[in-house]
Amino acid sequence: MQNLSVLDIMRTSAVIPVIAIDDLAHAVPLARALVAGGIRVLEVTLRTAHGLPAIRAIAEQVPDAIVGVGTLTQPQEFAAARDAGAVFGVSPGLTPALIAAAKSSGLPLLPGVMTPSEVMAAREAGFRQLKLFPAVPAGGIGMLNALAxxxxxxxxxxxxxxxxxxxxxxxxxxxxACVGGSWLTPKDALAAGDWGRITALARAASALRQPA
Structure with missing residues (x-):
């Protein structure tokens, strides 16, 4: 799993859930529920203090999950996330410091872009797979078709x-290649420990098929 490229990871699932862990006890059962529904690629964000511990717990206890780290905004977070067990990273944007951190840490990065100029700058830095963020404010499907x-x-x-x-x-x-979203992990389902609902949402998401 350590040798997966960003494109390999993106093609593993049509949907990558964007996960914010408010209670560390939710991390492993949530990951298991998503994997049971066919969603193996998980982006655990650093938006809460439980991000890195959650990544470590999932990496250790849910072997079928491909766990990555989201909301990377500072260079020092790359090595910390890698050491916790993350096998890929996602950032909301891209800066020279983040490019250097991605290279030095060896953590495959899916960087965020919003404009054609940012896409071109990311390409010059060696990236071919990008996160369009925020997708709908950036122009959504119309922007993607224009960039194509x-x-x-x-x-x-x-x-x-x-x-x-x-x-x-x-x-x-x-x-x-895939989309990211938080609808697979509704906060009320997490609070209630309704893992069956999350598995059902994951199953519906994993059934999404791209045209040949």
Missing amino acids: GPLGDMMFCPTGGVSQENAAQFLACRNV
Whole structure:
């Protein structure tokens, strides 16, 4: 699993859940519920203090999960996430310091972009797979289709405004390998420990198919 490329990871599942852990005790049962529904790629964000401990727990106790770290915004977070067991990283944007940290840590990075200039800058830095973020404010499907012409060698994971209702439309774009979203982990389901509901949401998401 350590040798998976970003593109391999993106193609593993049509949907990558964006996970914010408010209670560390939820991390492992949540991961197991998602994997049971066919969603193996998990982005655990650093938006809460439980991010790194949750990554470590999932990496150690849910071997079928491909756990990554999200909301990488500072260079020092890369090595810490890798050491916790993350096998890929996701950032909301891209800076020279983050590029250097990704290279030095060896953690495969899916960096966020919003504009054509940012896509071109990321490509110059060696990235071919990007996160369009925030996807809907950035122009959504229209922006992705527009980028496909002049920057057709780039693949995207749109995140931000992607939902159960519009995910299939995003996945129909020829330059979209997967989508990211938080609808697979509703806070009320986590609070109630309703893992069956989360497995059902994951099963529906894993059934999304991109056109050949």
